[in-house]
Amino acid sequence: MAKCRLLLVSLLAISTVLVMSVAGAFAARTPEQTVESYLKAMKEQKYDQAYQYLSKAMAGQKDAETWTKETTYQMQTAEVKIFEYEVFPGKIDGDVAKVPNILKSQDKFLNQLGATEYELYTLIKENGEWRIDQQEQVDKADQAKWFKKPAS
Numbered sequence: 751m752a753k754c755r756l757l758l759v760s761l762l763a764i765s766t767v768l769v770m771s772v773a774g775a776f777a778a779r780t781p782e783q784t785v786e787s788y789l790k791a792m793k794e795q796k797y798d799q800a801y802q803y804l805s806k807a808m809a810g811q812k813d814a815e816t817w818t819k820e821t822t823y824q825m826q827t828a829e830v831k832i833f834e835y836e837v838f839p840g841k842i843d844g845d846v847a848k849v850p851n852i853l854k855s856q857d858k859f860l861n862q863l864g865a866t867e868y869e870l871y872t873l874i875k876e877n878g879e880w881r882i883d884q885q886e887q888v889d890k891a892d893q894a895k896w897f898k899k900p901a902s
Contacts, residue, residue, distance in 0.1 A: 782849055784873060788804070797821045801821075805882060806876065831857070837849060847874075849870070852866060852869070853868075
């Protein structure tokens with residue numbers, strides 16, 4: 751009986767440590783990791799996974815199922831293909847972060863030629879996690895501010 755109790759206590763302790771480690775790793779996601787994970791999910795057409803990185807406002811206040819269905823339809827209709835992306839270091843100011851990204855993609859409506867897009871993601875803290883709240887194109891005049899070239 752004492753051995754069973756000791757085994758049970760040990761298993762509970764190990765389980766608690768594992769759960770807290772996983773929860774801590776998820777909560778500790780940086781703004782850059784959030785954008786990277788979102789873009790990876792979008793590239794792989796895993797829109798249900800992409801949803802988890804969006805703020806309520808960015809998701810249009812829609813639940814995961816509705817947003818996923820609508821996004822799937824929009825992406826298929828536009829024949830969007832994401833070829834690659836490069837997330838750059840962001841800037842954090844309190845509970846707001848700005849993360850730049852260079853996107854190489856193509857679609858049949860807005861980017862038929864597959865021109866490189868310079869994007870800036872605004873993230874906010876929502877329920878203690880970084881979430882994408884806005885995405886915008888960076889004007890050519892502002893690109894040097896966000897997309898620093900490494901020293902040669």
